[in-house]
Amino acid sequence: MDLRDILAGRRSVRDYLGQREITDAQLRQVFEAVRLSPSSYNLQPWEFVVVRSPERKKLLRACANDQAHVEEASAVVIVLGSLDPLLHAEDILSDRVIKGYYDEARKEKVMAILKARAADREYCRVWAVRSVSLAAMTLMLAAKGMGIDSCPIEGFEAAKVRAEFGIPDGYEVVMIVTLGFSSSPERPRLKRYGFDEIVHFEKFNH
């Protein structure tokens, strides 16, 4: 599907045809796109919990301010970010050496940078949220390209999600994304700021 049509057609959908399923094959296709997202040093701090069973969706709804679409969506994705820049560092930086991007000295220098950063809790949160949100946008666009609607959610009790879904301490719950098929006619698009309101040239100037 053409990207322009996907971008123009993507809406945050909260009314779903509850009975229509998202298959394993569809999920696999969506995540084959997601995994190609860029991330800082290619460290890919993203992991995802896909919730499809009626009982687990109901439980997740209870963690997400009782938003009905969390239960009614065909699948719900808990989007997680590892808070540890070192989690994949050895593996991923070695891949750069093998492929000729880095020499060993450069790899060691980057490892030292990551080690220093890993000690700063707030930095790690911002770092995780940044890379993982790039992947979350890919997720929603790839889904729309397959005719699957979505809605990103940030209104949830992270501690409750963590407890009910077994999320380890080393992960931030970055957002929740509902996936499914819209049951409602399109409503008017909400206001978006225009080019001249969001773009500055050469320096911040308005």
Add this chain to the structure above:
Amino acid sequence: MDLRDILAGRRSVRDYLGQREITDAQLRQVFEAVRLSPSSYNLQPWEFVVVRSPERKKLLRACANDQAHVEEASAVVIVLGSLDPLLHAEDILSDRVIKGYYDEARKEKVMAILKARAADREYCRVWAVRSVSLAAMTLMLAAKGMGIDSCPIEGFEAAKVRAEFGIPDGYEVVMIVTLGFSSSPERPRLKRYGFDEIVHFEKFNH
């Protein structure tokens, strides 16, 4: 351009044809896509400083660990996030009332939520980075759909960027994105984790 081709073809490009320009019309088309990105409560905390002049790109390179592609790219985008959830709140929540999504009571309830959140500095940072990173992914995919390569950068001195580009205190420098046209043949893609490594079902289970 088909999204699958865009996703498969997008790479983080650091070698650019420096002389090839990105026109105003191209920039406008890219940001017409960006502005359709979703954000929490549709608050759109994103703003962008587009840097194209050779002097200013050189200056930005000096703020970004001397990475050559910051100077050599055709255009460089400083991606900013407002740290104030209230900045557009009155305007954007009123839009919801006008379009029948909210009644006045719901609007006031959301305003109260946002006011409470605005007091929490770290929350505001995470909130801004999350929504703005969604827009940054749209930016890179929309650019690729127009044949424009990109590279996201998080290695920069935020305080220096802030000083040189006049960024007000109320904004986080979320990332920098270089835009241009690759001058090099494609190198091997770096390792990406597979579906089974990043996706859990029903709960976090590996």
